[in-house]
Amino acid sequence: MQIDSTRFGTIEIRDDAVLVFPDGLPGLPGERWALVAARDDSPFYWLHSVDHPDVAVPVTSPWLFFGDYEVRIPEDEARRLGLDDPADAYIVCVVRAAEKVADFTVNLAGPLVVNAATRTGRQILNDAGGYSVRHPLLSEVELDEVQPARAAVPVTAASG
Amino acid sequence: MLVITRKPGERIRVGDDITVTVLEVVGSTIRLGIDAPSEIPVYRDELWEAVKQENRAAADAGVDELPSAPGRTP
Numbered sequence: 712m713q714i715d716s717t718r719f720g721t722i723e724i725r726d727d728a729v730l731v732f733p734d735g736l737p738g739l740p741g742e743r744w745a746l747v748a749a750r751d752d753s754p755f756y757w758l759h760s761v762d763h764p765d766v767a768v769p770v771t772s773p774w775l776f777f778g779d780y781e782v783r784i785p786e787d788e789a790r791r792l793g794l795d796d797p798a799d800a801y802i803v804c805v806v807r808a809a810e811k812v813a814d815f816t817v818n819l820a821g822p823l824v825v826n827a828a829t830r831t832g833r834q835i836l837n838d839a840g841g842y843s844v845r846h847p848l849l850s851e852v853e854l855d856e857v858q859p860a861r862a863a864v865p866v867t868a869a870s871g
Numbered sequence: 872m873l874v875i876t877r878k879p880g881e882r883i884r885v886g887d888d889i890t891v892t893v894l895e896v897v898g899s900t901i902r903l904g905i906d907a908p909s910e911i912p913v914y915r916d917e918l919w920e921a922v923k924q925e926n927r928a929a930a931d932a933g934v935d936e937l938p939s940a941p942g943r944t945p
Binding site for chain 1: 909910912914915918919921922923924925926927928929930932934935936937938939940
């Protein structure tokens with residue numbers, strides 16, 4: 712299928728690259744999303760709405776920036792996701808970008824958990840306590856120490 | 872909207888499967904026990920609102936270029 716993205720123009724999305732969030736993402740429209748890479752050397756992806764061409768949020772793997780980050784998935788959320796094997800959990804956090812990268816923040820309290828086997832996802836409230844929805848992204852590492860993102864689900868390139 | 876008064880130990884039933892029990896009242900703090908089927912998520916409202924707000928802010932940040940990882944190892 713195709714997204715006529717307001718940010719990236721036309722993007723062709725393979726069926727197996729569609730992530731379904733049955734309850735959506737709180738505050739945002741639509742259930743179907745896809746990971747879009749604007750460049751291949753970035754620690755960030757865009758989680759792009761399939762059904763709303765102007766809706767996308769930056770996401771990242773929290774462990775690229777916080778080596779000892781912990782996610783505890785509440786049991787009922789794991790059940791809703793059909794997550795039996797923790798190895799199937801692909802986890803990203805929503806990034807709030809700003810003009811300067813030093814001002815970027817990341818939501819460590821409400822990670823997105825995707826069952827990579829079924830490509831179904833939910834935004835959960837992290838039971839491992841003490842995390843903020845607006846944590847400074849570069850509080851532990853410099854951007855130039857960070858590796859590019861790797862995903863456990865198919866990623867669509869924005870260009871080409 | 873329904874406004875009712877409850878005492879510790881008393882319950883409120885919402886539909887067939889959800890009960891809210893007032894467990895304890897200490898000063899201005901009320902401890903509630905919520906029993907709902909697992910397919911119905913229950914969240915603290917302020918946390919859920921904060922997540923909602925962050926999602927909207929992330930979608931509306933007005934930044935279309937995200938940085939690469941300049942120090943990546945080959």
